[in-house]
Amino acid sequence: MTDKSLWAYGDTSGHAAGAMLSGYKVEALDGSIGKVDKHSDELGSAWIVVDTGVWIFGKEVLLPAGTVTRIDPDERVVRLNRTKEEIRSAPEFVRERHLEDLEYRRMLSGHYGSPQA
Incomplete structure (x- = not known):
């Protein structure tokens, strides 16, 4: 998975631009992990918290x-x-720096860069 595709919703994800995901339940491969707090649809920089x-x-x-x-x-x-x-082992989320800090984004890209499923 390239850095560009890591920060974009896949074509088969069912994502609709402008959809409100806040409050949605989040399921990992092995169970529930919580709920969406906020999200971004920004092209090439999309994410969920x-x-x-x-x-x-x-x-x-x-x-x-x-x-x-x-x-x-x-x-x-x-x-x-x-x-x-x-x-659980992902780099700690720091609300104040996630939007502007390229080093933080690189750490996340390194951590999540290869799909496991």
């Missing part, structure tokens, strides 16, 4: 849109092609 709640003690994680395999608007579920452990 997941509030993991008690699963990782209230941690938020930023996931590149390329990790999304399917969005189901009827069930309000976002499905990912990553495991809970891959998400």
Whole structure:
């Protein structure tokens, strides 16, 4: 997976530009990880922020849109092609720097760069 495709929703994800994903349940390959807190549709820089709640003690994680395999608007579920452990071990989400910090984006690209499913 290239850096460009990692930061874009796949053609078969079911993503619709402008869709409101906040509040959708998020499912990793091996179970639920939380709910979408916020998201971006920006071309070449799309992502979702997941509030993991008690699963990782209230941690938020930023996931590149390329990790999304399917969005189901009827069930309000976002499905990912990553495991809970891959998400748990991701670089810490820092709300103040995620939009502007290229080094943070590189760390995430390195962590999520190869699809596991």
